Amino acid sequence: MRIPCPHCGERDYSEFRYGSDATKPRPPHGTGDLKSWHDYYFLFDNPKGPHTEYWQHVLGCRRWFKLTRNTATNEIGEVS
Amino acid sequence: MSNRYSAFAVARHALQPDLPWPRAWKSPEPKKSYDAVIIGGGGHGLATAYYLAKNHGLTNVAVLERSWIGSGNVGRNTTIIRSNYQIDGNTQFFEHSLKLWEGLSHDLNFNCMVSHRGQIVLAVNPVQLDTLARKGNIMRLNGIDAELLDRGQVMKLLPYLDYSKDARWQIYGALMQPRAGTARHDAVAWGYARAADRLGVDIIENCEVTGFAMDNGKAAGVETSRGKINAGKVAIAVAGHTSHVAAMAGLRLPVESHVLQAFVTEPIKPMVDHVVSWGAELFYLSQSDKGGLVFGGHIDGFNTYTQRGQFHKLQSIMECAVSLMPFVSRLRLVRHWGGIMDMTPDGSPFICKTPVQNLYLNGGWCYQGFKAAPASGWTFAHTIVNDDEHELNRCFALDRFEKGGEMDEYGLGNWTYKQ
Numbered sequence: 001m002r003i004p005c006p007h008c009g010e011r012d013y014s015e016f017r018y019g020s021d022a023t024k025p026r027p028p029h030g031t032g033d034l035k036s037w038h039d040y041y042f043l044f045d046n047p048k049g050p051h052t053e054y055w056q057h058v059l060g061c062r063r064w065f066k067l068t069r070n071t072a073t074n075e076i077g078e079v080s
Numbered sequence: 081m082s083n084r085y086s087a088f089a090v091a092r093h094a095l096q097p098d099l100p101w102p103r104a105w106k107s108p109e110p111k112k113s114y115d116a117v118i119i120g121g122g123g124h125g126l127a128t129a130y131y132l133a134k135n136h137g138l139t140n141v142a143v144l145e146r147s148w149i150g151s152g153n154v155g156r157n158t159t160i161i162r163s164n165y166q167i168d169g170n171t172q173f174f175e176h177s178l179k180l181w182e183g184l185s186h187d188l189n190f191n192c193m194v195s196h197r198g199q200i201v202l203a204v205n206p207v208q209l210d211t212l213a214r215k216g217n218i219m220r221l222n223g224i225d226a227e228l229l230d231r232g233q234v235m236k237l238l239p240y241l242d243y244s245k246d247a248r249w250q251i252y253g254a255l256m257q258p259r260a261g262t263a264r265h266d267a268v269a270w271g272y273a274r275a276a277d278r279l280g281v282d283i284i285e286n287c288e289v290t291g292f293a294m295d296n297g298k299a300a301g302v303e304t305s306r307g308k309i310n311a312g313k314v315a316i317a318v319a320g321h322t323s324h325v326a327a328m329a330g331l332r333l334p335v336e337s338h339v340l341q342a343f344v345t346e347p348i349k350p351m352v353d354h355v356v357s358w359g360a361e362l363f364y365l366s367q368s369d370k371g372g373l374v375f376g377g378h379i380d381g382f383n384t385y386t387q388r389g390q391f392h393k394l395q396s397i398m399e400c401a402v403s404l405m406p407f408v409s410r411l412r413l414v415r416h417w418g419g420i421m422d423m424t425p426d427g428s429p430f431i432c433k434t435p436v437q438n439l440y441l442n443g444g445w446c447y448q449g450f451k452a453a454p455a456s457g458w459t460f461a462h463t464i465v466n467d468d469e470h471e472l473n474r475c476f477a478l479d480r481f482e483k484g485g486e487m488d489e490y491g492l493g494n495w496t497y498k499q
Contacts, residue, residue, distance in 0.1 A: 001390055012392065013382075013390060013392065014390070014392035017381075018381050018382035018383075018497055020336075020495070020496070020497065034482070035482075038481060038482050039332075041425075041481075041494060042334040042425050042481040042494065043332045043333065043334055044323065044332070044333070044334065044335060044336045044496070045323070045327075045332065046323035046324075046333070046335055046336050046337055046383065047323075048321070048324050048337075048385045051383065053382070053383075071337070071383055071384050071385050071386075072385050072386065073386065074384055074386050
C-alpha cells in the first residue's frame with residue numbers, strides 16, 4: 001500500500017504508523033462520564049468500507065494526518 | 081452401513097471400490113425454525129454446535145456458513161495448540177482447550193492429526209528468561225507442563241539455530257511446553273462438522289446472514305440469502321467479521337479487524353521437530369507434514385478486511401527467520417496468505433451474552449482462535465443453553481472494559497493494532 005503524506009508525497013506504508021479511527025469525538029476532559037469515555041476508548045465502528053483514520057509519517061516528516069481508506073479494498077481516498 | 085470411520089471401514093472400502101464413502105455431512109436445506117442458530121461455520125461455530133448437541137442434548141441446531149466449511153480462518157492459521165498463558169482466566173481456559181485437543185480425534189471419530197511435538201519459546205536476553213521462568217511457574221502452579229531450558233539444552237533440541245558469536249540475538253534459554261504442538265486445521269473443521277451432523281445438527285453452507293429478526297427487542301431469528309430462519313437463540317461466531325454481523329443487531333463492539341499473514345516455504349526433509357517461538361520479535365515456526373516451514377508473526381498493523389497482506393510484513397518475517405536460522409535464506413517462499421482477525425483492546429476474546437436477549441457472541445480472537453476452538457465451543461454452548469457464562473469464560477464478557485476486567489495478557493495497553 002502507498003500512502004500520500006500531505007508533506008512528503010506518496011511513500012510506502014511501512015514508513016507510517018496507523019493511529020486508529022479519526023471520527024470518534026473525544027469527550028471533554030473532566031466530564032467524569034465514564035460511559036462516554038468507555039465508548040470513545042474501547043468501541044469501534046470497524047466498517048467494511050470507507051474509514052477515516054489517523055496516520056503518522058514516523059519515518060519521514062513525523063506529521064499526523066487524516067486519511068480516508070476503504071477497508072474492503074485498501075483503496076485510498078481523501079487526505080487532510 | 082455405519083458411517084463410523086475405522087481401520088475396518090478403510091479395509092471394507094478397499095475391498096469394495098464401487099461403494100462410495102458416505103458424505104461427511106448432509107448439507108440439508110434450512111428448516112423454517114431451530115432451537116438455536118449459529119452464524120459462522122468455522123472452528124468455533126462448528127465446535128459450539130457439536131458441544132450443544134453432545135453436552136447439552138440440543139440437536140435442533142443449524143450452523144449457517146456464508147461460504148464453504150473451512151474457507152475462513154480455521155483453514156488460514158498456523159495450526160498451533162498450546163496453553164502457556166500467565167493471567168488467571170486465560171491459563172485455565174486454554175488448558176481446558178488443550179485437554180480437549182488431547183482426546184479430540186477419538187471424540188470426533190476423525191483424525192485431527194494432533195501432534196504434541198512441544199513448543200519452545202526462546203529467550204534472547206537474561207530478563208526474558210526470567211520472565212519465561214515466571215510464566216513457567218504460573219503454568220506449573222496450575223498443573224500445566226512447563227520446563228525451563230538453559231542454552232545447552234536448547235542447543236541439543238534445536239541444533240539448527242544460529243548459536244555463533246556473530247548471531248544478532250543470542251539465545252539464553254527457553255521455556256518448553258511438551259504437550260503443546262500442532263493439529264491439522266482442515267481436519268478440525270471437517271471433524272467437528274461431521275460429528276455435529278451425526279448428532280443431528282444441520283450444517284448449511286452458502287447461506288449468508290443479512291440481518292436479524294427481532295421480536296420485542298429480543299433476537300428471534302435471522303434473515304439469510306436462503307430465506308428467513310426463526311430461532312430460539314442466535315449465536316454469532318464469525319471472528320474477522322464480528323463487527324459487521326453484530327452491527328446488524330445494533331451492537332457496537334470493542335473490535336477492530338486486522339490482517340494476519342502466514343507463510344510457507346518449499347518442502348524440505350524433517351528438521352523442525354517442535355513449534356518454535358522467538359523472543360526478539362513475534363515470530364514462530366513449525367514444519368508441516370508436507371515438509372514446508374510454516375512462519376507466523378505480527379498483524380500488519382492497520383485495520384483491513386482484505387485477506388492479503390503487505391509486502392513489508394513479509395520482509396520483516398523473513399528477516400526474523402534468517403536471523404534465527406541463517407540457512408533459511410536458501411529456501412524459497414512458496415505461499416503466503418492473510419486471515420482477518422478480530423483485534424480487541426486487550427488481546428483477549430469474547431464468549432458471552434450480549435445486551436440483546438437471546439443473542440450470544442463468540443469473537444475477538446486476535447491471534448489465538450485456532451488453539452481455543454474446542455474450549456470456545458464447549459463454554460459457548462454452556463453460555464447459550466444456560467443464558468449464563470461458565471466459570472471458564474466468565475472473564476471473557478463483553479462489558480469487561482467498563483468494569484475494569486481487562487484480560488491484558490501481554491500488558492500492551494488498549495490498542496487493538498498493537499496487541
